[in-house]
Structure formats: structure tokens, C-alpha cells
Amino acid sequence: MEFNRRRQLATDYYQLSMSNVYVNEGKDEDIAVFDLFVRSNPFNGGYLVCAGLEQVVDYLTNLKFDEKDIDILKNNHPELTEKFLDYLRNFRFTGEIYGIPEGSIVFPHEPLIRIKAPLIQAQIIETPLLSIVNHQTLIATKAARIVQAAEGDAVLEFGLRRAHGSEAGLYGARAAVIGGCVGTSNVESEDLIKLPAKGTMSHSYVLSYASEYDAFWTYTKYNQDNLIFLVDTYNTLESGVPNAIRVFSKLRDEGRLPKTYGIRLDSGDLAYLSKEAKTMLVENGFDDAVISASSDLDEYLVRDLKLQGAQINLWGVGTKLITAYDQPALGAVYKLAQIDSKGEITNKLKISNDPGKITNPGYKRVVRLYDKDSNKALADLIMLDDEKIDEKKPLTIFHPVHTWKKRVLTNFYVKEMMVPVIIDGKPVYKSPSISEMQQHLKNEFETMWPATTRFTNPHEYHVDLSDKLWNMKLGILNQ
């Protein structure tokens, strides 16, 4: 069952309108370089977690148009020429894509994806690339913050019902797991992220039985492990927790108390209720019971509840994660950096009155500089693709807007941030598994100073330009 989607047409019409001109003007052979990047960190935070690259490759390597698509376009847009429609009939992506691996910590202004392709192709794919990367990077970043607040406790993604449709729920769950969630409630994600979906029961299940005890006990007949009872349908401390304890006691007497058992709190004051519930569970010898909570959580509430001594060790996060509630759009952009028209190469930038909005020209790459002793990241450097850095010499880097702010780096080493993903239209990158991406992010956090990753007023991580790139930019601005 599919819902009659024509995913290949998921683009802004101006991409086709412009491409129609390009084909007819012989500009479809021009080779363009575009950078996909973010202009500022979301959530007033100090970093981003990039995600979505695997879906970008999937999209680009499958993109083609059938006769039904052509018919739809013809009927709606008499201005589209036969020559252009023929171009679409034979479309396949033949360009080059470099990207920063998913689960990497990244920063504003550095290219997350570099596209080099015939101008027309680069144009048609712009909107889908942005919607994929904007969405998944946003959710992965939000998830990383919530996981950070949970300080080692497990965090589950529970938001499908509040997602912007089921596809947003699916890829949102994927991004949440890259960001550090140990799982999701979303069954459709099982095949994609290779993890069993999680969950046990809702209020309606408990209500459908004559008593809460019956509801819990019956559940144990068909579930040998993961017995997490929802305890707030009637009254958490007077009914829910006591009934859960009665069932756990009976299972213990029968010698079949499972490894994972416990309760879920879904309303009320989670700090108070979890502490009271913990006491009741411990008094009955259930010290290792899971106490999970799931009520409008985000990184700030998780942090606050922990500060107040909440006895919660599993956090189910829904709405605020799956919609990135406090900032539901990332604002990644896709900007032209170079055009090669019949061998004549022109580097391009977008001028703006706001210096931070002026884009960087040229065919570029990004490196990260690390301190040799601490292995902490010192700064990122955007440079032209053919530049080299001599690790043996001191390196002077400077702020990309306030260029008088300089730092001299010694004792550093360099890591390339981008990897080749598609070359000549063919995928050349084996995407890591989701759990490898999640591990990669954990490793990335080890290389970041806490000043960069704190929630409030984080220190701005340096993303600087090489001398050569800066001079190219200045040259174009002074033209």
C-alpha cells in the first residue's frame, strides 16, 4: 500500500521553470557547484548534529520521471517546452556529492553537502535535499540535547502521533536515534533503523478491563519481558503503583519476574510521583524496577526534574522532540558557489547587507583542527578544495566576519570533514548503520569542550576561512 505519492515531483515549481530556460538556452551543460549549509545553530545552542545523507543518496540515485509525471506537468504548465520535457524523460543524476557523515557535530556556515552537477540537475534536486537535511538535522540535534540532559539515562522517541504526518514520524525517529535515543515507538522504523519498536500499553487498554489489576495481570500472560505498566489511569500512588507491585510480587513468587519490568508515569508532578513510587517499589524489594516518564518532556524539563531528584531512569519524549517544538525549522540554505560554463570558471557569492548572510564562493572543503594533546576540536576551517595545510607549521586562523580576531594554532592535526558520496552519478559511499552513526556522535561529543555544548549561552565554536578563500571572497566583493 502506498498513498499515490509522486515523490519525484516533490520540488518547488521554480526549479522546473528555471530548468526549462536552461535547457532551451543551452545552459544545461554548465556545471554548477552548490553548498548546502545552515546559517545559525537551532535552540540557541552551540552545535548541530547532521543527518539525512543516506536519504539524499537514496533520492538522487532513484530520481527519474515517468510519462504520468510528464502529463501532469504538460497539463499544468503549457510554458514547459517539449525539449525540456524530453530532458526530464531521460533524466538521471550524473553529478558529484560530497557530504559530512551523519552523526557528526557540525556548525553554521560550513557546507554539510557539496553538490557539483550540471546546473539544471543541481536546481531540480535543491528543494528535496533541503527538506531532507533540514528535517533530519533538526531532529537529530534536538535529540542530542535531550539525551545530553538525561545524563546517561535511556531516552525513547514516542512522537509519531504529533509528527507532521507519518513520513516525518519515520525519518524523525531515525534522526532521533542518530541523536542518541535508544529506540522509538514507531513500528515502521524497525526495518530502517534495525531496532525493535518499544511500548506496552495505553490508558484505553487499562480502561477496557473491569479493573486496573486485571489489565496488568492479563498483560503478563502474553509478555514475558518488558512489563512496563502505565500507572496513572485512575490514581498513580493509590491505585496504579500498588496494583503494579501486586503483579510484580505475584510474578516474583512464581519465579518469573522478568529482567525489564517497571512503571510508566504519564501525568502529574513527575518529580514527586517518581520519588514516591521509587520508595514504594524499594519497600517491596523492587529496587531495579524501571521508572519511566512521558509527559511533555524536553531537554529543559528533563534537566529540571533530575535537579529535583526525580527517580526516573527511562524518558519517553514525544511532541517536543518529533516537532523540535521550540524551533521547528532549521533554515538550511543551498547557495551557488561556482559555475563552469564551457570551461570558463566563475566563482559566485550572494551579496547581502547582513555580513553574516554573504555566502562563500568557490569549490570548497571543510577540515577540523584538533589539539594533539587533548584531542579536542580547536576550530573548523573552510578552504578551497585544492589547498593543503602543513601540520608542522603554525597556522593562523581568523574570524570570518571580524577578521582582526586571530588565533595561532600549533601542535594540531587535521581531519577532513566531507567524504565522497556520489561520483559521476554513482553511489560510492557505504552508509554506516544507524548504531554506528549514534556511536560516531558519542565520539564527536568527546572531542568538544563543554563550553560548546552547554544549553545556555554556549561559546561560539570557530568556523574560519582560509586566507585563499577569504581573498577570493574579498576580490569578488570589491569587483
Added chain:
Amino acid sequence: MEFNRRRQLATDYYQLSMSNVYVNEGKDEDIAVFDLFVRSNPFNGGYLVCAGLEQVVDYLTNLKFDEKDIDILKNNHPELTEKFLDYLRNFRFTGEIYGIPEGSIVFPHEPLIRIKAPLIQAQIIETPLLSIVNHQTLIATKAARIVQAAEGDAVLEFGLRRAHGSEAGLYGARAAVIGGCVGTSNVESEDLIKLPAKGTMSHSYVLSYASEYDAFWTYTKYNQDNLIFLVDTYNTLESGVPNAIRVFSKLRDEGRLPKTYGIRLDSGDLAYLSKEAKTMLVENGFDDAVISASSDLDEYLVRDLKLQGAQINLWGVGTKLITAYDQPALGAVYKLAQIDSKGEITNKLKISNDPGKITNPGYKRVVRLYDKDSNKALADLIMLDDEKIDEKKPLTIFHPVHTWKKRVLTNFYVKEMMVPVIIDGKPVYKSPSISEMQQHLKNEFETMWPATTRFTNPHEYHVDLSDKLWNMKLGILNQ
């Protein structure tokens, strides 16, 4: 091309975990009634615009599970019994759905969709129904507010690149048009909403030419109508608008100035720039040029710009609409109201310490009461399905929480809000076209007092309970 989605598995795992119990306990024959409703108006507003019903029907009438689905579930969940997996193999939705037509103005607490189906079916479909209705109702409501602010100007939906993936962009565009947008940039939506997608050119198009004038002029060679030039790539008033005017003048000289032509402003102070641009256009005799704007717009900025005399007559709204930026989740819920277990009917409600969160029991319907003279809506009434209202007698209605607040209605007439959509698993409702839904919403607005629809501190529209329903609720609460 599809992306290997298994849409049928897009549900929370606990739905399957509970259903596994129900099948094995013989509870799968129990018939449940659920209500899908919203608890509060989004955006601090006074109303909602419901949307998504057509996709709900599409989902329910296509829902089935194949052997690959069963394999995935088996591998991930050893607790799922063969009996339950067999149930899924033969699954089809056999229940009844009533719903309020899309484009209707609706209010918190009234059922937008009423589900009556075998408990297990009602459970499996819960999550997808919520994600569809939550998403589309949210975006339709946001769109309605922006269209309201535009006071008759055309509003276009431009947000695909910032949507939570392309499916969110597609159905978001659909909901935006129901909410009153005259179109969208999203090409994939053309087949769904029967409107040509809109758009002309981006900054990269202008940058790809040696001059701005060349870029505009070349565009006219392949487009006879809808010549909207993006004028802020270099300098709006010194370069963009003058170049556009040169092109329009030449076209006028050649006798081929089209019906729809004009400019698009995408940065800077839109009030100032639009007024200056208007003056320049009028001085050159282009009084009827379109002046469109598209920079981080929402209902508040549109209203402010209009108050400041902005000369804009076409509004392109992206991020803030497609993500419902200031409140990106609606929070519709799906609550059990009745269970019929082998003929024994029990009405159910969910108790909460918060009176506004106590749900309404029973098999219910919603009516709207209108004043006979003004045709304005007076109140909505939630009542038991078999109740009748005598329009000839005065009707006393009361506040559902503060029951001493009473009103006596005379001179009113009654409209049923819900229509039958699926009966015995078969679709019985012919969904109106999107443009009919849009028109329906316009008609709905005519029946609302401005106090209900204003942005700031709107008057709370009354959604009351019938005596009979109130007594049923009180009876259960007093048990």
C-alpha cells in the same frame, strides 16, 4: 519511485502489543467507540480549521499487512503470537467512521472524528489517524490565520524546503490551500489539489547570468505569462526594480506585456521597499504590476506590514506556515468513550485532576446552533447520538466545566456537524474537491462573530454538553 516505505506499519508499537493481548483474550470482538478531538486552540487563537479526513479514508480503506510486514514483526517481537499475526494477515478495517467535513471551523473538545470499530482495529489505527489530523488541521488553521491577515490579497504556500520532509510538504500544501491559500510552489501537489504549482526564479538563476537584465529578459523568451522577477539579488531599488521595469517596458513596446507580471521582494524592509517599488512601477505606467513578498512571513508580520502601508498584493509564505512555527504540534487526542462487550455496553471516560482533561463518555454527535436572523453560530452542542433537539422550544445550554453559566436560546436552527464517512468498512462519503473545501471555509467564516476569529484574546466559543450527556458523565464520575 518510492522510498521503500511500509506505511501500514506506521503506528506505535503499543497498539500491536495491546492488540496481541486482545486477540488472545477474545476481546477482539468487543466494539469500541473512540473520539478524536483537540483540547485547545492553537496559536492562542479562537478556532480550528479541520483537515485530513480524505487521507484518513484513504488510509483506512487501503490498510493491510503483507508477509514482509509479518516477518519484520516476528523477528523483532517474539511475544507476538501466531494467532495475532494471523489476525493481521487477514486484517481489513470493518468499522464505522463519522467525521466533520474538511474546511469546517471547529472547536476544542468536540469530536472531529468518531470511530466505532472492533477494539483492536480502533487501536491499530489510532496513531496514523492522529498524525494525519494533527498535521493537516494544524496547517489549515495556520493558513486560515495568515489568509485572514492578508485581507483579500492572495497568499501562496512556499515552504517545502523547510517542511518536515516531502510528505509533510505535500499534505501541508494541501491543508494550506484548504485554509485559503490560492496555491503552492509544491509540484507534487498538483495532482492532489488540482492546481498548477507556482513560482518563477531564484537567486541562483539570476546569478547564473552575466547580468540581472539578461536573466530577466531571457526568462521572457520561454514564459508568456506570470513574469514575476526576483529583484533582490544585487540591490532591490538600484538594480532589481529598474531592470524589471526595463524588461516590462520592452515587452509593452513589443505588445506582449502579459496579464500577470511583477516583482518579488525576498529580503530587506518589505514595507519600505514595496512602497518605493510601487512608486517606480507606477511612474512607468505599470500600475497593475504584482508586488509579491516572501521573507519569513506569518500572520503577525503580514498584518503589521499592511498597517504600515506596504504595497504588497501577493504574499509567499514558507517556513512559518509549513511548520506552524509558533506552535508546531496540535495535540489532538483519541479517547475511549464506550465499549460494547458481547452486548453489554459500558460508557467510559478518562479521569483527570484537571477538569478540562476529563473526557466525555458515550456514543455522541455534535450539532451547531445558529441564530435564525443573523445566521451566525451561537454555540456547539455535544450530545448523545440518539438525542433530538426541538427547534421550536427554547434551549438552555450551560458551560461544560462551570455549569452555573447558562444561556437560553430561542429563534435558532440546528446543523449536524458530522457526516458518515465509512460504514461497515466501506467508504460512503464523496470527498469534496479542495476548492470546494476552501469555499466551505469561507462560508464558515461568514457565520462566525469577529470576536471568535480575532488573533488576540479571542472570545471563547461555547461548546456545551446536552443535559443527558452531562448526567451520564456525572453518573460515571460519582461511581
